[in-house]
Amino acid sequence: MSAAESRRANGARLDLRVVAGLVQPGTRVLDVGCGDGALLELLAREKRVDGRGIELSQAGVHASVARGLSVIQGDADTDLADFPDGAFDHVILSQTLQAVRNPREVLLHMLRIGGQAIVSFPNFGAWRARFYMLTRGRMPVGEVLGEAWYATPSIHPCSIADFLDLCRELDVAIEHGVALGRDGSEEPVGDGRRANLRAELAIFALRRR
Amino acid sequence: MKMSPAMPASIPDSRTLPGPRATLGVDRPMPLDSGGTLGPFTVAYQTYGRLNAERSNAVMICHALTGDQYMVGPNPVTGKPGWWETMVGPGKVFDTHRFFVICTNVLGGCLGTTGPRDIDPATGRRYGLDFPVITVGDMVRAQALLLDHLGIPDLFCVAGGSMGAMQALQWPVSYPGRVFSALPIAGAARHSAQNIAFHEVGRQAIMADPDWCGGRYEDMGRRPTRGLAVARMAAHITYLSEAALHRKFGRTLQDRERLSFGFDADFQVESYLRHQGSTFVDRFDANSYLYITRAMDYFDLAAEHGGSLARAFQGTKTRFCVVSFTSDWLFPTRESREVVRALNAAAANVSFVEIETDKGHDAFLLDEPEFNKTLTGFLAGAAEHRGLRP
Numbered sequence: 001m002s003a004a005e006s007r008r009a010n011g012a013r014l015d016l017r018v019v020a021g022l023v024q025p026g027t028r029v030l031d032v033g034c035g036d037g038a039l040l041e042l043l044a045r046e047k048r049v050d051g052r053g054i055e056l057s058q059a060g061v062h063a064s065v066a067r068g069l070s071v072i073q074g075d076a077d078t079d080l081a082d083f084p085d086g087a088f089d090h091v092i093l094s095q096t097l098q099a100v101r102n103p104r105e106v107l108l109h110m111l112r113i114g115g116q117a118i119v120s121f122p123n124f125g126a127w128r129a130r131f132y133m134l135t136r137g138r139m140p141v142g143e144v145l146g147e148a149w150y151a152t153p154s155i156h157p158c159s160i161a162d163f164l165d166l167c168r169e170l171d172v173a174i175e176h177g178v179a180l181g182r183d184g185s186e187e188p189v190g191d192g193r194r195a196n197l198r199a200e201l202a203i204f205a206l207r208r209r
Numbered sequence: 210m211k212m213s214p215a216m217p218a219s220i221p222d223s224r225t226l227p228g229p230r231a232t233l234g235v236d237r238p239m240p241l242d243s244g245g246t247l248g249p250f251t252v253a254y255q256t257y258g259r260l261n262a263e264r265s266n267a268v269m270i271c272h273a274l275t276g277d278q279y280m281v282g283p284n285p286v287t288g289k290p291g292w293w294e295t296m297v298g299p300g301k302v303f304d305t306h307r308f309f310v311i312c313t314n315v316l317g318g319c320l321g322t323t324g325p326r327d328i329d330p331a332t333g334r335r336y337g338l339d340f341p342v343i344t345v346g347d348m349v350r351a352q353a354l355l356l357d358h359l360g361i362p363d364l365f366c367v368a369g370g371s372m373g374a375m376q377a378l379q380w381p382v383s384y385p386g387r388v389f390s391a392l393p394i395a396g397a398a399r400h401s402a403q404n405i406a407f408h409e410v411g412r413q414a415i416m417a418d419p420d421w422c423g424g425r426y427e428d429m430g431r432r433p434t435r436g437l438a439v440a441r442m443a444a445h446i447t448y449l450s451e452a453a454l455h456r457k458f459g460r461t462l463q464d465r466e467r468l469s470f471g472f473d474a475d476f477q478v479e480s481y482l483r484h485q486g487s488t489f490v491d492r493f494d495a496n497s498y499l500y501i502t503r504a505m506d507y508f509d510l511a512a513e514h515g516g517s518l519a520r521a522f523q524g525t526k527t528r529f530c531v532v533s534f535t536s537d538w539l540f541p542t543r544e545s546r547e548v549v550r551a552l553n554a555a556a557a558n559v560s561f562v563e564i565e566t567d568k569g570h571d572a573f574l575l576d577e578p579e580f581n582k583t584l585t586g587f588l589a590g591a592a593e594h595r596g597l598r599p
Contacts, residue, residue, distance in 0.1 A: 058563065061561075062582065065560045065587055066582045066583060066585070068589050068593060070558050070590070071560050072531075072559055073562060074561070082554050084554055084556055087556040
């Protein structure tokens, strides 16, 4: 079983559980790249949120709307600009940051339209990825990218260290940083040094200063 | 084209058609967007299902340009199945076990609701072109008066395709507190230049027919069937996609082995269009066609709100589900996206689905599984939020 599969094995993906844990009950939530709406459904059920989603794939949108969720077919890179400032309490980007054309702009829009931006992404700095590159000299297929370099939707993979640099550059406050290990272990990101080597996935909650 | 020139059979007198009708605007005539008033006037409608005790399950379905209130069952004029029989009924998308579904003949129509064919009480003659030019806003106003008349405070949902989508968008804008959810399908927030252009071709075809007689044709015992048929033929092309036309007809010849080297209907597609035209004139009034196409042309939700569509929806509590079809070039997805963009800017609750189909604009009338699933899911979600019992 691959890492991705084991993450999905226990009902909701583990990172979705962590993301859901950061969401306050009864809030307005926008899930950018909501897939088939699994997280939105979880949040609606357990947190009674007023949820909306944006999803690029037609199949994902159909599945979400057929579940009774409010989801639009759209593109994070272009369609976040339509939303007014502060329209949501949380704007979530779950394992989608690495797939957008302009992650920096997407992040800025999220911080503009939401009080808090919650971002999760696979950590390209994990030792397995480094070891793979070091020993094979090839992109770490299956470890982070999931698919061959030419087929993966992950066009902007980053490490936790890279992400922390961007947060510093954008001068955003990090309210939470959670590092998830391959075995499902969960620890704070802290200064990022240990997490950048060990974590397979990272989840951050950010806010404008 | 074979059509009898003089004294063609008239479409039925709308007073002989089945179904309830309400007389509205009696105490106070209804104000119109043009500045005039109308009243008293009649709204003919059909209902399906039962209104619940809380009066919270009413669904208004708005028909398209040449549609009517007979969504289900044999149409009393044509004998054909109702235009949304696939969607409305027990256990269907608009489940009549659950919802009380209302469909009115639009203002300006010719199947029972007051339109240019009816008698103007002021003159005792048919309105003809003395009928006031109406708008989509006026159509919706008439429907709201019907709701008042029926004692229904608000709608659980307003839905419709094409011109019905215009009404479904107009409703929550005109009556923000009275619409819980809205389902505009294959629509737009305004009629495009291209669409106005197509309508103008249709209107000119009607008005160029010598039997139109300045709109007084029925007083003269005539009907502009040739002009109306041409208008329908031109419009019908816009309801289909190039791919659907090709799939259906290609260049196949009609009842012949070779080209006739004449102007007969050599091709199946010509024969099909002629049939569409000639059957249309048996069920539709030419002046109604002029008035209703005009109402669509005038439709521009943003214009009423200082040019900002987002402002039209500002503060809306309505849950929207916007649906478009990939091969619809009359109301392309781009137009639906404009609506979605404005709804997002107003931080409204909106879903948007583009359905993959090669059937063009008319796809909303056809049985498309993905389309049905989307609508069912949206209605179920909205019903749950409304607290409607399944």
